Amino acid sequence: MNSNPLPYSFYKQDTIHLAKALIGTHLMHTVAGEIVVGRIIETEAYLGVLDKACHSYSNKQTKRTAILFGPPGRVYTYTMHTHCLLNIVAGKEDQPEAVLIRGVKPVFGFEKMEALRGMKATSTTFSNGPGKLTKALGITMNHYGHFLCEDPLIICEGSEPTRIEVTNRIGIGKADQAKHYPWRFIEKEI
DNA sequence: GACATGATTGCA
DNA sequence: GCAATCATGTCT
Numbered sequence: 001m002n003s004n005p006l007p008y009s010f011y012k013q014d015t016i017h018l019a020k021a022l023i024g025t026h027l028m029h030t031v032a033g034e035i036v037v038g039r040i041i042e043t044e045a046y047l048g049v050l051d052k053a054c055h056s057y058s059n060k061q062t063k064r065t066a067i068l069f070g071p072p073g074r075v076y077t078y079t080m081h082t083h084c085l086l087n088i089v090a091g092k093e094d095q096p097e098a099v100l101i102r103g104v105k106p107v108f109g110f111e112k113m114e115a116l117r118g119m120k121a122t123s124t125t126f127s128n129g130p131g132k133l134t135k136a137l138g139i140t141m142n143h144y145g146h147f148l149c150e151d152p153l154i155i156c157e158g159s160e161p162t163r164i165e166v167t168n169r170i171g172i173g174k175a176d177q178a179k180h181y182p183w184r185f186i187e188k189e190i
Numbered sequence: 191g192a193c194a195t196g197a198t199t200g201c202a
Numbered sequence: 203g204c205a206a207t208c209a210t211g212t213c214t
Contacts, residue, residue: 046209054209055209078209080208080210081208081211082210083210085210087209125211125212129210130209130210131209131210132210132211170209171209171210173208175209
């Protein structure tokens with residue numbers, strides 16, 4: 001397995017392209033000396049200023065979203081209800097865009113992941129949601145602002161996706177037209 | 191389809 | 203301070 005982190009330049013591409021390019025890559029986390037790896041299979045792009053569903057809509061900057069206004073390639077974690085959601089900051093500085101990781105497939109470190117998640121990794125509901133995958137991979141608010149080219153949490157090259165499907169985003173309550181934007185990418189099951 | 195559950199936010 | 207909000211998960 002290739003464990004070289006993707007270069008910083010990878011994160012400089014257009015946010016929507018980045019969301020698509022992240023499909024099939026490997027999210028690798030070293031937690032308590034053990035390595036767990038998930039293959040990213042579902043992402044969503046959030047385009048800051050234009051996007052009513054984004055936390056940084058119309059350049060709204062708060063303590064929570066501050067990291068979005070910095071350089072890309074960083075982790076934006078955010079607590080939703082009782083869960084922690086994982087985003088990757090995209091866009092240039094002062095361009096508050098991000099990609100939400102919505103789903104992964106277990107690749108390596110099954111025992112550790114099962115212990116973290118408290119469920120069998122073979123279950124179809126194991127890591128097919130933004131709150132589930134952070135739990136399975138041991139990602140917490142401690143990773144807020146972490147740079148993804150450095151240990152213990154990195155993204156490295158995975159395998160080519162078979163087929164990418166583009167749909168509108170889901171789980172957004174009130175965001176008017178923004179919820180219809182086709183900014184969700186999923187790898188279709190073989 | 192209901193509700194549990196916690197951090198953030200905006201306003202008093 | 204406090205109440206409304208929420209990019210969810212799990213149960214029925």
